[in-house]
Amino acid sequence: MSTAxxxxxxxxxxxxxxxxxxxxxxxxxIPEVFRGCPDPVPAFNRSVIRATxxxxxxxxxxxxxxxxxxxxxxxxxxxxxxxxxxxxxSIADAKRADIGNTSRKYAQAFFEHWPFDAVTVAPYMxxxxxxxxxxxxxxxxxxxxxxxxxxxxxxxxxRMLDGRPLYEVVLEHVAGWQRSGNAGVxxxxxxxxxxxxxxxxxxxxxxxxxGVGAQxxxxxxxxxxxxxxxxxxxxxxxxxxxxxxxxxxxxxEEYEAAxxxxxxxxxxxxxxxx
Numbered sequence: 537m538s539t540a541x542x543x544x545x546x547x548x549x550x551x552x553x554x555x556x557x558x559x560x561x562x563x564x565x566i567p568e569v570f571r572g573c574p575d576p577v578p579a580f581n582r583s584v585i586r587a588t589x590x591x592x593x594x595x596x597x598x599x600x601x602x603x604x605x606x607x608x609x610x611x612x613x614x615x616x617x618x619x620x621x622x623x624x625x626s627i628a629d630a631k632r633a634d635i636g637n638t639s640r641k642y643a644q645a646f647f648e649h650w651p652f653d654a655v656t657v658a659p660y661m662x663x664x665x666x667x668x669x670x671x672x673x674x675x676x677x678x679x680x681x682x683x684x685x686x687x688x689x690x691x692x693x694x695r696m697l698d699g700r701p702l703y704e705v706v707l708e709h710v711a712g713w714q715r716s717g718n719a720g721v722x723x724x725x726x727x728x729x730x731x732x733x734x735x736x737x738x739x740x741x742x743x744x745x746x747g748v749g750a751q752x753x754x755x756x757x758x759x760x761x762x763x764x765x766x767x768x769x770x771x772x773x774x775x776x777x778x779x780x781x782x783x784x785x786x787x788x789e790e791y792e793a794a795x796x797x798x799x800x801x802x803x804x805x806x807x808x809x810x
Contacts, residue, residue, distance in 0.1 A: 538718035539674040540653040541742055544625040545768040547593045552767075552807045554759060555799065556594040556627070556744070558775030559584065559616060560601050569785050577602075578615040583788055584779050585619050587795040591803035594625035594771050596744075597652075617650055625771070627744070628652040631680065633665040640668040647672050654678060656722060656744070659706050663713060673716040676742060681706050682734065684724025684747030703730075704737070711738050720744055723762070725753025725772065732761035743770040749777035755802065759809040767810040774802060 548554060559581050566580040573579040585595065597616060602609035620626045628650065632642040646655045647669075654676035657666050669677045682692055682703040692703045710719050720742035723731050727747075735743065745762045747753035755772065762770040781794040 538676060538716050540625060540676040541717050541769070543623070543653065544593060544676070544742070544771065545766075547623055547625065548768050548771075549766075551591070551593065551803075552810050553591055553593050553803050554763060554770050554772045554806055554810070555588075555592050555802055556596050556625075556771040556773040557584065557588050557592050557778055557799065558596045558598060558629075558746075558773050559779070560598045560775045561612075561616075561779070562601055563605065565780060567785050567791055569788055569791060575612065575615065577605075577609075577612040578619070580779075581612075581616040582619050583792050584795055585621070587792040588778065588799040589621050589624070591796075591799040592624055594627055595620045596627040596629050596771075596773050596775075598629040598775075614650065617652070625653045625676070626651075627654040627656070627676075627678070627771075629656050631656050631658050633658045633661055633669075635661070636664050636668060639665050643668040643672060647675055654720070656680065659709070663709070666713065670713055670715055670718060673718050676718055676720055678720040678722050678742070678744045679706065679710045679713075681710070681721035682723045682727050682730055684726040684751055684753060688724070688727075703734075707734055707738050707741075711741060714741070717742075722746065724751075725755075725758040725762075726751055728754055728757040728761060731758065735761055735764070739764055741769070744773065745770060746773040746775075748772055749774045755805055756809055759806050763810065772806070778802070 570576045570580045602613040628646045656678045722744045725747035743762045785791040
């Protein structure tokens with residue numbers, strides 16, 4: 537069994553939480569209290585992690601927010617990765633995939649140079665474009681399946697010749713691609729009816745579920761429909777509503793208290809369903 541999957545499920549069962557905190561750290565949005573720091577983004581992320589670590593099973597680093605700042609952003613990402621507790625899953629939300637030799641380098645980047653436990657990939661180019669990621673049997677590979685954005689209807693929800701939507705075909709293929717339980721899919725919480733259907737069709741896959749919070753997905757439905765029968769093998773990502781709480785903060789401690797309160801509230805809501 538994938539060691540990353542085992543680590544995630546052990547953490548989920550230990551603290552009764554499916555919470556994944558998204559570190560979508562935008563230098564333009566971080567509170568003023570961090571802007572005087574020598575490294576404002578890592579300082580901000582460090583505070584988020586410190587405030588949420590008791591309630592969180594995973595942290596998802598959206599690489600776009602770091603790549604946009606060039607070399608400095610990549611250094612910020614490296615510093616952030618070091619801060620993620622070892623008991624929590626680290627996910628590179630990179631959405632990569634390309635021809636085989638290119639994907640091998642992407643996989644090497646996110647699993648070796650930056651030792652993430654998991655990565656998100658796109659299935660559009662087929663198995664040979666994602667196989668290099670699945671070759672890392674100790675990791676987790678989350679394949680985009682049915683995403684939470686409105687544009688999912690453009691391709692993901694289109695019907696195939698046999699009448700099935702494309703996302704069901706993706707789900708079927710991912711189930712066949714996995715090695716040692718290292719496969720997962722990304723299914724949006726805004727697709728609550730379909731989420732439960734996909735979980736029933738693929739009980740063996742690990743689900744990464746964005747779309748709760750600012751995007752309007754139901755937390756309770758995501759927990760109920762996304763987790764497996766043991767209440768495991770699913771992570772519900774929440775980003776903006778946790779890391780950007782309302783209000784102004786004169787001190788870092790005030791900010792961390794607000795972040796911690798929001799994470800605890802979400803954690804408690806999950807425990808009622810699990």
